[in-house]
Amino acid sequence: MEKSNLIKMANDIGSFFKSEPDRAxxxxxxxxxxxxxxxxxxxxxxxxxxxxxxxxxxDIVAEAVKKLVK
Known part of the structure; x- marks a missing residue:
């Protein structure tokens, strides 16, 4: 899959969860x-x-992706 599509999809997910007041x-x-x-x-x-x-x-997407490694 194109990297640009993955980035967009990941950031779309991040946009949805961005409204959550608790960053964690x-x-x-x-x-x-x-x-x-x-x-x-x-x-x-x-x-x-x-x-x-x-x-x-x-930022929240990058942090989530880092957790996927574990």
């Missing part, structure tokens, strides 16, 4: 959504994007 819950929501609904290949690509210095993800 927002990050957890993004992480859980990606775990539950993205194919392993998609998760791998977004993790690699972030690990290679990708900067286009929202």
């Amino acid at each position: 819950l927002a990050i957890q929501g993004v992480e859980q959504h990606i775990r539950n609904f993205w194919e392993p290949r998609m998760r791998k690509e977004i993790i690699e994007y972030l690990e290679k210095g990708g900067t286009e993800l929202m």
Whole structure:
């Protein structure tokens, strides 16, 4: 899948959870959504994007993606 599409999809998820006043819950929501609904290949690509210095993800999305590695 195109990296730009993954980034957009991830940031769309982040936009939904951004309204959560508790930052930790927002990050957890993004992480859980990606775990539950993205194919392993998609998760791998977004993790690699972030690990290679990708900067286009929202802050809460980047934090959630870091948690996917664990």
